[in-house]
Amino acid sequence: MIPATGREVRLVARPVGEPTPSDFELAEAPVREPGEGEVLVRNEWMSVDPYMRGRMSEVESYVPPFRLGEPMEGGAIGTVIASRSAAVPEGTTVQHELGWREYATLSAGRVRPIDTSLAPAAAYLGVLGLTGLTAYVGLTKIAPVEEGDVVFVSGAAGAVGSVAGQIARRLGAVRVVGSAGGPEKTAKVVQDFGFDTAIDYRKGDLERQLEDAAPGGIDVYFDNVGGDHLRAALAAMRTHGRIALCGAISQYNATEPVPGPDNLLLAVGKRLTLRGFIVSDHMKLTGEYVQRASGWLREGSLRAEETVVEGIDNAVDAFLGLLRGTNVGKMIVRL
Secondary structure (H helix, E strand, C coil), X not given: CCCCEEEEEEECCCCCCCCCHHHEEEXXXXXXXXXXXXXXEEEEEEECCCHHHHHXXXXXXXXXXXXXXXXXXXXXXXXXXXXXXXXXXXXXXXXXXXXXXXXXXXXXXXXXXXXXXXXXXXXXXXXXXXXXXXXXXXXXXXXXXXXXXXXXXXXXXXXXXXXXXXXXXXXXXXXXXXEECCHHHHHHHHHCCCCCEEEEHHHCCHHHHHHHHCCCCEEEEEECCCHXXXXXXXXXXXXXXXXXXXXXXXXXXXXXXXXXXXXXXXXXXXXXXXXXXXXXXXXXXXXXXXXXXXXXXXXXXXXXXXXXXXXXXXXXXXXXXXXXXXXCEEEEEEC
């Protein structure tokens, strides 16, 4: 039976600096029956991700901004409860991009059936989803890890970083260093995610900490943070090192332009490669990655962790917590 209404989260004001709960509203909306070639999905899991902060500002970017007064978007997993498409029958578990709502009606071509025999459904929002694929693309195509490399990953307790360190090891890294905030997270990075060591950025002097963690320098840096982390990495890079610029969460809530690293000239003398990337440009690698990563999961050489928040009424709190670093691994909301 198709419900008459469902709840959705709307952006009602564009945040200045750190978002606040008043920038959002939880609203009731009619559930639309599917038309020809469409499906109705009951969402069971939704993703909150750092990139969503950028879509809350009305600035030109690689994805359009969220519209005020309308439900936001993001990764979601759910079950098809009504279908007018032979390709996606009722009962199919699917992945799509209309999260932040309990029910989504959309074209069957915009959903992707997932194989829950490989891993639980929620894994397709994290380790087998775009976050895992982001780590894989960064370390195989953007800043390729070679046998014997020393790799540094910032945001190592987060969704992308925790997977990136483990993938670096699988690709032949001889030493993997992570950064995280606080003793609990740094311990987890080593004990649960298999990094050789982790530095606590809250202690300051990142350059010295990184030099102690990797005395001979680093070959690859996977950057999720920017700012002082990128500066420290530039100082530690070996000649012909590679840097994958994935994100810069340290400046997502900035209200004024943030200065770049003051030691960027090191990239010239060291002949470094710094390359930014967006995972959506590399979706053709999804099948390859899922096949490899699901095998690593089965054999136990890839560990995924999730921070689960219950209910759409707590989705905004989950997002705000993500920006403050309250999560370990992938932050997801169970609807």
